[in-house]
Amino acid sequence: MxxxxxxxxxxxxxxxxxxxxxxxxxxxxxxxQRKKSKNDEDSSPTDSPKSIPQLSPFANSVVARCSKILQISTEEMQQLFDSELPGVNKEPETYSRSLLEFCSYQTLYSMSKRPDYLSNKDFRRLAYDIMLAWECPGSESEPLPQETASCSNEEVEDKEEWSLFYSNSTNMAVQFDDKKTVGPEAFARIAPACTALADIITVHNLFDSLTSSSGRRLHYLVFDKYIRSLDKIIKATKNALHPSTGNLLLSEGEIVLEVDGTVPTQPVLQHIGISAWPGRLTLTSHALYFESLGVGLYDKAVRYDLEADTKQRIKPELTGPLGARLFDKAVMYKSTSVTEPVYLEFPEFKGSSRRDYWLDICLEILRAHKFIRKNNLNETQKSEVLARAVFGIFRIRAIREAFHVFSSHYRTVLTFNLAESLPGGDSILETLLSRLLMINIDGIQRDASGSPPAKQQRQSFPIFLLALSQLGFTLQKEIAYEGDAVLVGDIWAGETNPLEIVVRQSISDSGRAEAAQATVDQVKVEGIDTNLAVMKELLFPFLELVRHIQILASWEDTKKSTAFLLLFCYAIIRNWTRFIVPCILVFLAVLMLCRRQFGKSKPLEPFRITSPPNRNAVEQLLTLQEVITQVEALIQDGNIFLLKIRALLFAVLPQATDMVALLLVFAALVFAFLPFKYIVMLALVEAYTREMPYRKETSNKWIRRAREWWIRIPAAPVQLVKHDDNKKKKS
Known part of the structure; x- marks a missing residue:
């Protein structure tokens, strides 16, 4: 039993x-179970490609798959590489990586010619495996885990198959298998080969956004999800021209990029003056459209042209009901084509990520058109620039919808926004312009090997425009290229593109600027008293110098004061004063160099400051009010001084005007006939000897008489005119 x-x-x-x-x-x-791919079933040992000795086993498997797609044997591909790129460094690691890049780029170019290549799981798997192979290309490289090579055959059919483990967090996938991940350099070299996936300018920021929760290592599931989301966005954009958007009256070549306000719980409010109205907002490649919501229908769209040169400005702004500035959730549009600024509000319960997203994509289109107008580009070059901006918006939408992260959480992946914010961004745009000016719209004919000639790879082609047209979008009516053309990207096998060089330099400068800014944020203190205490300690050497000079000028020690006066007068007479500033600068330079040479190992000690007693909020407000009152008094005194000078110039008090005129004539004669060094010496002696025992009483008397004379001078009249609001409304 x-x-x-x-x-x-x-x-x-x-x-x-x-x-x-x-x-x-x-x-x-x-x-x-392991699923067998069709290649495993159909291939036989006799048909298997021969391995290349210089490549690692996994890199050989990737090249073998490339040879099957291109229908070229691996030996022919290596021979073609050696003949077309003879100047490549023959070091084992460099040679193998360049060979892998050569084979991979041609394969990705070939596969990206299909309109639906983003939805092809073989393309996604191959692109990721190329990145893995790029990190260990040579035969002497550290081999990948054995599961990595077999992973190429374990395809994920749809989201339901891997949602068992990774439905809530892609970070779990990396923790589950952290060895099968890709680093930033491999991603930056391979992803831009496919124009839709990445831009060479923003590829590093794209990698950061994809790996924000995985320690800067990219797992296949994250990469796959990103491409699936990108494919979904592109297909949805192609189908965006429904009857619902028919009242926009789009021009030819205008592409709808984003629509918001269609959900009743998330409207878009347009504020003009004190009036506000809900509606639908649409961004295209050329303009912004707002359709007010009527009785169940949308009214005729109002078009805000982003292409025209109308001194347009788009910036974040506060808005609220009846024109009140309450909520930081709006975008302001201003140009000479509108009578007053237009505020587009994006209400949400928490944060302003929705507004920030729309601000980014609107600025990207606006800056792309500014770049076009500034450089006077022709039609094809203009379309290429817009296509670059369009792909950037596709990518940011894919990241936003796939991973629910927003632009405020990572650096922008929009090309022209990034060039505007990066140090040296102007150099990036100049390099991009040099490439645009060399664009050749003629197609590249493939030879029998299926690879474009190496010399033609250096020519510039509208790769973004061609890639956009192959996906079904039309920015330009006719594009002269052969249907069998190979889209040569911004990256070259075995070489570094000038655009890639300037981007790396700009990113390096940006890193140093961010590190410096971090130190600035750390030393910022709150409170007026605390900031004054910090400033007082920092200026302590200068304050001490001023204090010692004041002691000498007070003639408390007659010998020291006399010696200082005689020494300074002698220096002025001998023209030694011109060496004072150079000597100070040289002294500071020597001090800095000595500190650099002998203080390398010593960290900079923190600047110790005794903080003032703590004050509550009411006391701080009273202190702030007192400071504001003092500043206001200084401004008032300055205005009174200027008004009295105006009264003297216009002879309001004739006797005082006569006296000032005579003094000005005497001063003019002094400056005309007396050397300037003697004038400086006399002024110094007069100011320095006011506190001498022999001059103190007389000096005080003359100062009192001058003050009394100045008080008797009247100020010129001032009339305040109220602002005319009716005049503004009429205009």
Missing amino acids: TGVQEIMPKKAKATMIETLMKNQPNTFRSIF
């Missing part, structure tokens, strides 16, 4: 597993 009892549960368990496998065949197949 005991044996029967042990057998029965086993049979029951087996029956349960069989039942689960019947009900969930895809899930259990992905866990317990």
